[in-house]
Amino acid sequence: MIRSMRWATGAAGVALALYGGWLLVTREDRLGDVALWLVAGVVLHDAVLAAIVVVLGALAVRLAPAPARAPLAVGFVMLGPVTLLAVPVLGRFGARADNPTLLDRDYTAGWLVLAGITTVAVVGATLVRSRRGSGKG
Amino acid sequence: MRIPDEADFRSRLRSAAVTARVGLWLGICFGVCFLTGLVSHYAQNAAHPVPFPTSPAWGYRVTQGLHVVTGTAAVPLLLVKLWTVYPRLFRRPERGWRNLLLDVLERGSVLVLVASAVFMLASGLANSAQWYPWSFSFRTTHYAVAWIAIGSVVLHVAVKLPVVRGALGSDVDDAALDRPAATEPGVLTRRGLLRATWLAAGVAVVATAGIAVPPLRRVSVLGVRSGRGPQGVPVNKSAVAARVTASATRSDYRLVVANGDRQVALSRPDLLALPQSTRELPIACVEGWSAGGTWTGVRVRDLLDLVDVPAGTDVLVTSLQESGPFTTTVLHGNFADDDRTLLALALDGEPLSLDHGFPARVIAPDRPGVLQTKWVARIEVPA
Structure with missing residues (x-):
C-alpha cells in the first residue's frame, strides 16, 4: 500500500516537472539564458558557497576559543x-x-x-x- | 586540493535527522509559495474561465505577501538543508547496474531540484527588488520553473519517504540514519542547529516582510520599500518611466468610454462632475509590497452605464502608456460590476499625483497592482 502510494507520488512529481519543462520550452524564447541561470545556481552553491562554508568552519574550529x-x-x-x-x-x-x-x-x-x-x-x-x-x- | 570524499565529513550535525526536520518546513514554505504563485499567475491572466473573486478586497495582498514571505523564509531553510546533505554529493557510485542506475536517477532528480529551487529563490528575490539581470521573461520563466521545482519536491519526498518517516519518528539525536563517518560531535547540538535555523528564517522574514505587513515597516531594515511615497503610497512605475508625463498633463485629455458605435469622451472636470465614491482599497504588487489607500473617483459601473454596457461584460482598459506588457488590461465583468471598483481621480483627499496615475486610474478590490491601470485613456467593450 505504502509502496504503491510512493510510486504514485513519485510519478505525479515527474509529471508536474515535465509539465513545467514543457511550459518553459513552448513559452520562453531565451532558453540559453534560462539554462545558464539554472546551472549557475547549482555551481555557485555546490562549488563556491558550500566550499567557502567548509573552509570558514575549519578556520573557526582552529582559531576560535x-x-x-x-x-x-x-x-x-x-x-x-x-x-x-x-x-x-x-x-x-x-x-x-x-x-x-x-x-x-x-x-x-x-x-x-x-x-x-x-x-x-x-x-x-x-x-x-x-x-x-x-x-x- | 583534492576533491573531498563523503567520509571526510565527520560532523554528526550533517545528519538525515536534521535534514528531515528542516526539509519539512522547507516543503511547507515551497508548497505555500507555489500555491500563492498560482493564484497570482491566474489573477494576471486575460482569460478567467473561473472568475477570480473580488472579495475579500485584501485577498491578493495576503496571498502575494505570503508568497514573498515564504520564499524569503525558504532561503535559510534551503541553505541549512543543503549544508546537512553536502557530503552526499561526494558519495561513491553504487555497485551493480541496477543500483548504479537508481543512484544516477536519484542524483539527476536532486540536481533538477537544487537547480530549480535556487533559480526560483534567486529570480524571485531579484524581481522583488526590480533587478532584472537576465534576458528572459520573468513571469513566463518563474511560472514554468515553479512547476519543475514543485514536481521535483514531490518526487524527492516520494524517494526519501522511508528516511523522512524514520527521522521524524525518532529523536533528533538518534544515530540510526547517520552516515558511518559522521561520528564527531559538532560545535552545536542538533537541537541547537535547528533552533539557529528557525531563528535565521525568522530574522529573514522580519527583516523584509514590512513591505507587506505595515507594523513591521520600522524593523524591516532590508525591505525593498519603506512604505513611504507620494500621498502615502509607494510607486511601482513612475510617469517618467512610462513616458506619459506629456500626454497625461495635456489640457485636451479625454477619457473615452466605448461600446461599439456608442461612445462618450469625458474631460477630468466632466469626470469630477459625476457622482463620486470613496473607498479604502489596498494596492498590492506582484513584487510583494502592498499599501492601503483611500481612493475617490467614479464607479466604473456608472461609466459603463453611460454607453449601456450590459452587466457581466469584460472590458479593455487602455493606458496612455505607449509600450509595456500591461498597457492594455482586461477588467473582468465581475470586477467591472463591483461597487468598489473605481476610476480613481483622487488619493488621500488630493488629486492623484502624476506617478499614481493622474488624470485617472483603475482601482479594484483583490487585484494585482499591475492590473490597476494608471493614466487611463480608454475603457471599451472589445470588438
Whole structure:
C-alpha cells in the first residue's frame, strides 16, 4: 500500500516537472539564458558557497576559543543567509532615479545593525559560556 | 586540493535527522509559495474561465505577501538543508547496474531540484527588488520553473519517504540514519542547529516582510520599500518611466468610454462632475509590497452605464502608456460590476499625483497592482 502510494507520488512529481519543462520550452524564447541561470545556481552553491562554508568552519574550529565556537556557528547561520538575501538591495541594482519610493532605505546601515546585533549576541554568549567554564553547547 | 570524499565529513550535525526536520518546513514554505504563485499567475491572466473573486478586497495582498514571505523564509531553510546533505554529493557510485542506475536517477532528480529551487529563490528575490539581470521573461520563466521545482519536491519526498518517516519518528539525536563517518560531535547540538535555523528564517522574514505587513515597516531594515511615497503610497512605475508625463498633463485629455458605435469622451472636470465614491482599497504588487489607500473617483459601473454596457461584460482598459506588457488590461465583468471598483481621480483627499496615475486610474478590490491601470485613456467593450 505504502509502496504503491510512493510510486504514485513519485510519478505525479515527474509529471508536474515535465509539465513545467514543457511550459518553459513552448513559452520562453531565451532558453540559453534560462539554462545558464539554472546551472549557475547549482555551481555557485555546490562549488563556491558550500566550499567557502567548509573552509570558514575549519578556520573557526582552529582559531576560535572553545566557548566561542557554538555562538559563532549560530551567528553565522543567522547572518549568512540574510546577507545573501540582501544582495539585491545592498547592491541597489534595480534603483531608478525617477522612482524614489523603490529601494528607499539605507540598506548598508540596516545590514550593519543586523551584523552589530549578531556580534553583540555572539560576544555576550561567549563571555557567559567562558565564565561558566564550559566549552560544550 | 583534492576533491573531498563523503567520509571526510565527520560532523554528526550533517545528519538525515536534521535534514528531515528542516526539509519539512522547507516543503511547507515551497508548497505555500507555489500555491500563492498560482493564484497570482491566474489573477494576471486575460482569460478567467473561473472568475477570480473580488472579495475579500485584501485577498491578493495576503496571498502575494505570503508568497514573498515564504520564499524569503525558504532561503535559510534551503541553505541549512543543503549544508546537512553536502557530503552526499561526494558519495561513491553504487555497485551493480541496477543500483548504479537508481543512484544516477536519484542524483539527476536532486540536481533538477537544487537547480530549480535556487533559480526560483534567486529570480524571485531579484524581481522583488526590480533587478532584472537576465534576458528572459520573468513571469513566463518563474511560472514554468515553479512547476519543475514543485514536481521535483514531490518526487524527492516520494524517494526519501522511508528516511523522512524514520527521522521524524525518532529523536533528533538518534544515530540510526547517520552516515558511518559522521561520528564527531559538532560545535552545536542538533537541537541547537535547528533552533539557529528557525531563528535565521525568522530574522529573514522580519527583516523584509514590512513591505507587506505595515507594523513591521520600522524593523524591516532590508525591505525593498519603506512604505513611504507620494500621498502615502509607494510607486511601482513612475510617469517618467512610462513616458506619459506629456500626454497625461495635456489640457485636451479625454477619457473615452466605448461600446461599439456608442461612445462618450469625458474631460477630468466632466469626470469630477459625476457622482463620486470613496473607498479604502489596498494596492498590492506582484513584487510583494502592498499599501492601503483611500481612493475617490467614479464607479466604473456608472461609466459603463453611460454607453449601456450590459452587466457581466469584460472590458479593455487602455493606458496612455505607449509600450509595456500591461498597457492594455482586461477588467473582468465581475470586477467591472463591483461597487468598489473605481476610476480613481483622487488619493488621500488630493488629486492623484502624476506617478499614481493622474488624470485617472483603475482601482479594484483583490487585484494585482499591475492590473490597476494608471493614466487611463480608454475603457471599451472589445470588438
